[in-house]
Amino acid sequence: MPDERKAVDFERTFLPCMDAAYNLARWLVHDTQDAEDVVQEAYLRAFRFAATFRGGDPRAWILAIVRNTAFTWLKRNRGSDPPTEFDEKVHGAIEEHGLEADTVRKADNAMIRAALDELADEFREVIVMRDIEGLSYKEIADAADLPIGTVMSRLARARGKLARSLQQRIAKER
Amino acid sequence: MDCDETRVLLHGHLDGELDLATDLEVQRHIEQCPRCVTEYESLRAIRTRLKDEDLRFEARAELRERIRREIAASPQTRSATKRSIGYQAQRAPWVQSAIRFAVPMAIGAMLALIIAPRTMRRSFDQQIADEVVASHVRSLMVGHLMDVASTDQHTVKPWFNGKLDFSPSVNDFAKDGFPLVGGRLDYIDGRAVAALVYRHGKHIINVFMWPSAGTGMSTQSVGTERGYNAEQLTVGGMNCWVVSDLNQRELESFAGLLRSKG
Numbered sequence: 001m002p003d004e005r006k007a008v009d010f011e012r013t014f015l016p017c018m019d020a021a022y023n024l025a026r027w028l029v030h031d032t033q034d035a036e037d038v039v040q041e042a043y044l045r046a047f048r049f050a051a052t053f054r055g056g057d058p059r060a061w062i063l064a065i066v067r068n069t070a071f072t073w074l075k076r077n078r079g080s081d082p083p084t085e086f087d088e089k090v091h092g093a094i095e096e097h098g099l100e101a102d103t104v105r106k107a108d109n110a111m112i113r114a115a116l117d118e119l120a121d122e123f124r125e126v127i128v129m130r131d132i133e134g135l136s137y138k139e140i141a142d143a144a145d146l147p148i149g150t151v152m153s154r155l156a157r158a159r160g161k162l163a164r165s166l167q168q169r170i171a172k173e174r
Numbered sequence: 175m176d177c178d179e180t181r182v183l184l185h186g187h188l189d190g191e192l193d194l195a196t197d198l199e200v201q202r203h204i205e206q207c208p209r210c211v212t213e214y215e216s217l218r219a220i221r222t223r224l225k226d227e228d229l230r231f232e233a234r235a236e237l238r239e240r241i242r243r244e245i246a247a248s249p250q251t252r253s254a255t256k257r258s259i260g261y262q263a264q265r266a267p268w269v270q271s272a273i274r275f276a277v278p279m280a281i282g283a284m285l286a287l288i289i290a291p292r293t294m295r296r297s298f299d300q301q302i303a304d305e306v307v308a309s310h311v312r313s314l315m316v317g318h319l320m321d322v323a324s325t326d327q328h329t330v331k332p333w334f335n336g337k338l339d340f341s342p343s344v345n346d347f348a349k350d351g352f353p354l355v356g357g358r359l360d361y362i363d364g365r366a367v368a369a370l371v372y373r374h375g376k377h378i379i380n381v382f383m384w385p386s387a388g389t390g391m392s393t394q395s396v397g398t399e400r401g402y403n404a405e406q407l408t409v410g411g412m413n414c415w416v417v418s419d420l421n422q423r424e425l426e427s428f429a430g431l432l433r434s435k436g
Contacts, residue, residue, distance in 0.1 A: 007245050007246060010245065011242065011245065015238065015241075015242075018233045018237070018238055018241070019230070019232050019233050021233070022231060022232065022233035022237065023230050023231045023232070023233075026231040027231070035231070036233075036234070036237050036240075039233065039237060039241070040237070040240060040241055040244065043241045043244075043245070044241075044244055044245070044248060047245050047248060048248075057364070059364070099216045099220075100212060100215075100216055101212075101215040101216045101218065101219035102219075103216075104216055104219035104220050104223060105219060105223075107223065109227045109228075109229075112223060112224070112227055112229065113229065116229070127224070130189065131221055131224040131225065132224060132225075132229050132230050133230070134364075134365065136191070136361065136364075136366075137186075137189065137191045152182060152183075152185050152186045152189075152191065153182050155185050155189075156181065156182045156184070156185045159185065159217060159220060162220065163216060163217075163220060166220070
């Protein structure tokens with residue numbers, strides 16, 4: 001029963017990554033039900049293509065599929081374009097935000113969620129993968145199909161934007 | 175290095191993803207640039223908030239079950255099962271085939287329940303043992319033994335600040351014949367860990383350290399791996415892996431010193 005063993009192997013390798021998969025999907029599509037559909041579809045696709053998994057980090061591999069599934073889903077259901085054409089150079093220098101560490105401490109959970117939610121997909125996903133999921137740059141590069149050198153500059157930009165957004169939110173609260 | 179260059183590199187520094195030379199340059203720049211130090215501190219604060227605020231969504235158990243069922247029912251899995259049942263049925267009466275099929279399956283399932291957690295545990299440790307030994311070998315090979323070279327525990331310990339999300343316990347055992355020679359960042363089991371480097375005679379000992387999920391103390395000799403000895407112990411909430419080409423006995427006496435500080 002080689003195919004049944006295949007299912008068992010697959011589950012053993014990839015089911016432990018399901019929280020990571022769901023977390024990324026949830027942050028990308030913003031909705032519980034939709035995120036579950038995306039994860040389910042991604043896992044079935046992953047199972048079909050499990051033979052192409054050549055070892056390495058299963059989490060980065062499954063996240064790459066989740067991410068593609070999520071962007072396809074977003075395009076189909078909300079007509080948004082996947083952020084593949086993003087060019088670091090065109091988008092210029094990293095914004096200064098002038099946010100101070102003490103001010104950051106004033107931001108509450110809802111503020112941070114809202115600021116993160118409003119970031120563009122390509123920025124939100126790197127923060128989710130790095131700061132919430134704890135992936136290394138190499139794993140992010142694999143999952144998001146980016147050159148490894150781009151991961152750091154993308155993160156720099158993303159965190160800069162997040163800081164600015166937090167800054168504005170905190171100023172409004174006062 | 176100027177502020178524009180540093181602006182992006184600050185993130186690699188924060189994430190512990192830079193090579194040693196660049197990392198030190200960034201560190202030096204931050205120390206003397208008030209603008210960059212403000213920026214760095216705020217980035218650190220943001221990262222801490224992102225970590226602490228419980229922003230991670232967890233999958234519901236139902237989703238896990240749903241996906242399991244879907245995989246079991248997917249054409250790839252199902253067609254194989256049907257084929258093998260059909261084949262059995264041609265050769266034997268229905269009951270017999272059912273028994274032939276069901277009994278070994280039930281026994282297999284029971285065994286799997288009993289054995290799987292142990293083998294998984296074992297292979298999990300084995301996987302980490304492979305990683306730490308590979309890391310030890312690499313550290314000796316590429317001239318990247320240390321990111322911070324110092325025999326002073328008060329230099330080595332603060333060096334890890336801001337590079338790791340925990341503070342490793344650093345002790346010098348020079349008077350017992352195991353002087354501390356330095357430390358570096360390493361990457362084991364999918365996370366950044368502290369690697370402390372000790373020397374005994376001409377032998378190098380790497381101690382990999384990261385917070386332990388469990389509590390209490392445990393020691394486990396993982397044994398020999400490609401000619402290196404590895405030992406795992408939990409000390410003061412830290413999961414420690416000790417790797418060296420020292421013999422088992424000397425390695426154990428070194429592990430005893432670590433444990434005495436727990």
